[in-house]
Amino acid sequence: MMRMPDYMKIGDGPITIFLLHGGYGSKDYWVHEISALVGRGYRVVAWDAPGYGLSPLPADYSIEMVAESATHLIAELGTEKNIIIGHSMGGIVGPKVAQLIPDRIHAVVISASIAALAQGGEDFARDFIEKRIPPLRQVRTLAEAAMPLLKSMFAPTSSGPAVDLVLDIAGKTPSETFIQAMLAIQRYEGVPVVQALEVPVLCVGGRHDPVAQPHLVEQTAALIPGAKVRIFENAGHYPFAEVADAFNAALFDFLDRNGLAP
Secondary structure: OOOOOOEEEEOOOOEEEEEEOOOOOOHHHHHHHHHHHHHHOOEEEEEOOOOOOOOOOOOOOOHHHHHHHHHHHHHHHOOOEEEEEEEOHHHHHHHHHHHHOOOOOOEEEEEOOOOOHHHHOHHHHHHHHHOOOHHHHOOOOHHHHHHHHHHHOOOOOOOOHHHHHHHHHHOOOOHHHHHHHHHHHHHOOOHHHHHOOOOOEEEEEEOOOOOOOHHHHHHHHHHOOOOEEEEEOOOOOOHHHHOHHHHHHHHHHHHHHOOOOO
16 A cells, blocks of 8 residues: 655645645745745645655656555545646646546646656757766765756746755755656656646746756647646746746736636
8 A cells, every 4th residue: 555645734725736846855845835825825735755755765666656646645635626736747747646536636737847858859858867867876965966957957047045945955855766756757758648638737937947948848838738838037947936926926827717716
């Protein structure tokens, strides 16, 4: 039986937003975003995906397994209406969750993510892995290997407490978990999954993101019937931290327009 992942639950009400973090990180880097969501009146659940934070690392890691774990979380903690905000790897997992439990999910926000590495071409997919896994084989901690890469994923002008928090939490990601997650992303083919989405979808990205590049975010949105897309000019890979006010304005407008205001 799959163990319930670790999570934190904040706020009350009939609409719950589930926050799914990326390949770097844990539930703890959402603190500033949680404050904004709860302040708006939403109930929020932020998890540690399998292998992250306090959640144990399973023997067989895959996007499908992570999504299955998320369905258990939503079955246990979901409310009348449930929204997924998936960032980066979480943006790959989120659509799969919606496919597995379509009756429980009422909207999906895909943040700084694409359907599959193959969208960027063979060189892009190869470069994605080569920049992330081989450096970890040569050093003791992920922070040592990844900090220059992490910093390069922000816009040149990005700074402040939310950015500092993401860098701090991301640098504490367990190395073996990160390796397994990156290999899972490499194997995963999510195009058919996003094409089948039948709930309102918002795809967001940053102009300076070297991974979920704007044209790839727009390409992903074009695969999804009725999906909306928003590219933030002064953000990189973490728009929820880099341009929080603009991110939340776009998010709340999207939710309001789809009858998901608290």
